[in-house]
Amino acid sequence: MNIYISHSRYFDFKNELYKPIRESNINNLYSFFLPHENQNDSDNIERILKADLIIAEVSYPSTGQGIEIGIASVSNIPILCIYKEGSKISRSLKHTTNQLISYSNSQDLIYKITNFLVK
Numbered sequence: 001m002n003i004y005i006s007h008s009r010y011f012d013f014k015n016e017l018y019k020p021i022r023e024s025n026i027n028n029l030y031s032f033f034l035p036h037e038n039q040n041d042s043d044n045i046e047r048i049l050k051a052d053l054i055i056a057e058v059s060y061p062s063t064g065q066g067i068e069i070g071i072a073s074v075s076n077i078p079i080l081c082i083y084k085e086g087s088k089i090s091r092s093l094k095h096t097t098n099q100l101i102s103y104s105n106s107q108d109l110i111y112k113i114t115n116f117l118v119k
Contacts, residue, residue: 001117002031004051006069008062009036017057020106026114048072054079055113059087069096080116082109 005021007013018034021027033047048054054072056065058081072079079097083089085104093100101116103109 001052002033002050003053003055004033004048004068004072005035005055005057006048006065006072007057008060008065010060010062013057016106017109020110021113024110024114026110026117030117044068045071048077049075051077053077056081057083058089058093059084061090066090066092069093073097080113082112 005017007017013036018037021032021034033051035044035047048068048071051072054069054077056069056079058065069079073096078099080099080101081089081093081097082101082103085102087102089100099116101112103112
């Protein structure tokens with residue numbers, strides 16, 4: 001399964017999102033594309049369109065991420081939105097997915113993503 005990870009640039013995504021995913025067991029079970037892991041962002045739309053699932057970390061507002069979620073939505077690609085407990089997330093996300101899951105820390109993040117993927 002190819003999974004595209006979408007997120008805002010306005011938090012420490014490398015340590016709070018990328019590192020927990022890459023260091024977890026699910027990294028060995030699924031193919032994750034982390035868009036800012038490498039510097040070439042030019043093929044993100046192509047990667048989104050080839051994804052079987054989008055996991056969007058939506059704790060922080062981001063116009064670019066909104067575009068990515070919109071592309072996935074109109075392309076009928078399933079979207080899982082995850083967010084830190086206490087975050088105020090956009091109400092418009094309910095128009096693109098009914099999969100909204102909160103998490104408390106990195107360990108909880110991986111636990112909840114894993115549970116979603118094994119359903």
